Amino acid sequence: MAFPKKKLQGLVAATITPMTENGEINFSVIGQYVDYLVKEQGVKNIFVNGTTGEGLSLSVSERRQVAEEWVTKGKDKLDQVIIHVGALSLKESQELAQHAAEIGADGIAVIAPFFLKPWTKDILINFLKEVAAAAPALPFYYYHIPALTGVKIRAEELLDGILDKIPTFQGLKFSDTDLLDFGQCVDQNRQQQFAFLFGVDEQLLSALVMGATGAVGSFVSRDLSTLLSN
Numbered sequence: 026m027a028f029p030k031k032k033l034q035g036l037v038a039a040t041i042t043p044m045t046e047n048g049e050i051n052f053s054v055i056g057q058y059v060d061y062l063v064k065e066q067g068v069k070n071i072f073v074n075g076t077t078g079e080g081l082s083l084s085v086s087e088r089r090q091v092a093e094e095w096v097t098k099g100k101d102k103l104d105q106v107i108i109h110v111g112a113l114s115l116k117e118s119q120e121l122a123q124h125a126a127e128i129g130a131d132g133i134a135v136i137a138p139f140f141l142k143p144w145t146k147d148i149l150i151n152f153l154k155e156v157a158a159a160a161p162a163l164p165f166y167y168y169h170i171p172a173l174t175g176v177k178i179r180a181e182e183l184l185d186g187i188l189d190k191i192p193t194f195q196g197l198k199f200s201d202t203d204l205l206d207f208g209q210c211v212d213q214n215r216q217q218q219f220a221f222l223f224g225v226d227e228q229l230l231s232a233l234v235m236g237a238t239g240a241v242g243s244f245v246s247r248d249l250s251t252l253l254s255n
């Protein structure tokens with residue numbers, strides 16, 4: 026069991042998935058990418074196969090290979106590698122979660138299924154719970170991004186009692202502009218020590234004031250990492 030694990034906080038880089046001109050994944054540059062993030066940007070946590078990484082446009086096989094390459098190249102250089110394993114198919118999501126555990130990732134994140142959508146909190150939680158159970162030793166993060174999934178269940182509602190359903194739940198990647206919802210998530214879960222990772226770069230300062238413990242974003246810079254480490 027990996028718990029308790031070091032809390033995921035500060036700046037988390039949402040990595041792009043490098044491609045060749047032919048549309049194949051360019052694995053050969055991932056090692057350089059790790060060095061760039063660590064040495065040039067001062068960032069040691071990454072979020073792989075998310076929105077920026079276009080995980081949902083990759084095949085399951087590609088997602089597995091990309092995840093593995095980041096974990097391998099990040100070994101002894103990165104602090105935490107979080108793999109987004111959300112998918113429309115529960116089985117694919119579970120396969121990716123299990124794979125993330127096998128390769129030694131530090132956590133998994135999952136978005137809500139976005140075609141046949143969960144229409145209640147309980148339906149969504151049940152989906153997330155099944156995915157989390159496929160990797161019972163890995164910290165689990167819910168990736169709330171209603172503008173893209175169309176699943177508008179408020180994060181604050183989802184978090185209420187979540188540990189009873191998902192014991193590995195460690196935090197929230199909040200990619201929405203509803204700061205009232207975000208503030209209520211933070212306020213109502215202070216005792217739980219969850220990670221509250223904000224995902225809308227343009228509103229990060231406001232989110233920090235409201236209690237964000239970190240940020241997952243595509244715009245990373247040394248200035249931001251300094252800000253977040255203070």
Ligand SMILES: CC(=O)N[C@@H]([C@@H](O)[C@H](O)[C@H](O)CO)[C@@H](O)CC(=O)C(=O)O
Nearest residue numbers: 039075076077224225226227241242243
């Ligand atoms: C929708 C989207 O791409 N959001 C970005 C932001 O960093 C975004 O690029 C930024 O706020 C500019 O709009 C990240 O939250 C994405 C992200 O963390 C991910 O790749 O999963």
